[in-house]
Amino acid sequence: MTQLHNLTLSEMAKGLKAKQFSSVELTRHFLNRIEKFNGELNAYITVTPDMALQQAAAADAQIASGKGGSLAGLPLAHKDIFCTDGVLTTCGSKMLSNFVAPYDATVVSKFKQAGIVMLGKTNMDEFAMGSSNETSFYGAVKNPWNLNKVPGGSSGGSAAAVAARIAPAATGTDTGGSIRQPAALTSLTGIKPTYGRVSRYGMIAFASSLDQGGVMSLSAEDAAMLLQAMSGFDEKDSTSVDAPVPDYVATLNQPLKGLRIGLLKEFFEQGLSPENAKPVRDALAVYESLGAQLVEVSLPNLPLSVPTYYVVAPAECSSNLSRFDGVRFGYRCDSPRDLMDLYKRSRGEGFGAEVKRRIMTGTYVLSAGYYDAYYLRAQKIRRLITDDFANAFKQVDVLMGPTSPTPAFDIGAKVDDPITMYLNDIYTIGANLAGLPAMSIPCGFLNDLPVGLQIIGGHFSEAKLLNVAHVYQQSTEWHKRVPQRYA
């Protein structure tokens, strides 16, 4: 039999229902692996073994009485950006290194109600600002495919945990690519849903018009199961969308014959080496063999995504992070001289270098006299980019291209140059600006490092994206590869 940690969630769910193993056994197995491997990976900030075993025992009782739902007893890790009642919630920052959340995020409570077992909280770039997981106050996360490489970011701890099979799946959040880019760099399936699909309540805010929660898993089928449970209207999130959630699992196997795939011309022309494009082009050939048609499409304003993002996201971040004042929660400096000193030193000492850089960028672009030149202009270009996507979806069903311009890079290689780091998200930011759902799925390797294929769809087309990803995974094996050390 396949070892427990190499099972997908859907296989685990079958094993639990058939009483081949219990949730307590499954949870112990993952807790033991965390004990063994987390030291070298630094994927978890907090592990919650006692709570996990209690939840597992409760799930076993539910399953025994026939009341357990389809996800009951399955273990999962939460990115440390989601508030968890009674559990340390740091957001990867010294600022929140003493913060025990007093309530559960909606995503966390939905998973609790479904009987999911939380293994712990995963490492991340500080306040989700980063593309390599090197800005975390808790230290860099290592890529399980090569411990000298970054796992991507900001959901780098979730990515490393699932890739190393010390969690069967994990939550993530994606503001500019923070689910898709780490999924690509660690050979996982990651989905960022449509803006408003998943509640942001209790998900610590970075840039509120871009942030969206999602999942990272070993297959599109697992992603569909989890997304089903975490999606839906939430009155506690003022931008939550009140629309029915389709059955994502039911449509996974729909044939792809006649599917129109748009190839993003700008993605293949901009910053992509031929050898990095090859696995992506191979994947497109697989789709053709499955009956899809490839159509080249152009989104002329898409190359402006990165500069647009680096106005909009820092502006929203500078506003959101003004809540950290050293008074009500979070880090407070020692012996402040006066109130101004309390604010300035609590924030100056509590935030790391990249977070301060983004707060200052945002403060500058919103300051009097510069608002029109930066923020207003960026909001207008955001509309041009969004209109480009809307026009493309008149011709095609989904868009495809690379997720990341390169595979995982060396730890430390880009930390001194923010612009080089920002360009990692060149292919992922567009979907956030337009609020579109997008996925990354494993499509091959370059120099023994994983490469991801990005699939972008129209608003609320998650079922289609998962279907397109699942059918590919039925005829390929890339998503089944395991880093040798963790097999």
Add this chain to the structure above:
Amino acid sequence: MSLSRSDVENIAHLARLSITESEATVYAGSLSKILGLVEQLNSADISKVEPMAHPLAGQVQRLRDDQVTAEDQHEKFQRNATKVEAGLYLVPKVIE
């Protein structure tokens, strides 16, 4: 667009961030580079474009009835504050 060290010190003050002189020098360099990247936005014609504040068109801000829905949990919430007395948050003296 190039920012000087004193520009950065002014921005840091507006953002209520204490930074050292050497940090201000480093940030002057990196913030200038970021603003240089942002200058690409000047290439687009935006004369007839409406700004977009929300990614989903047609979303309207929901309103709810003006009724108390949250319960009082201030003791639980104040456990996360470093200095609290008699249910109040303590800060340095503000009025002389």
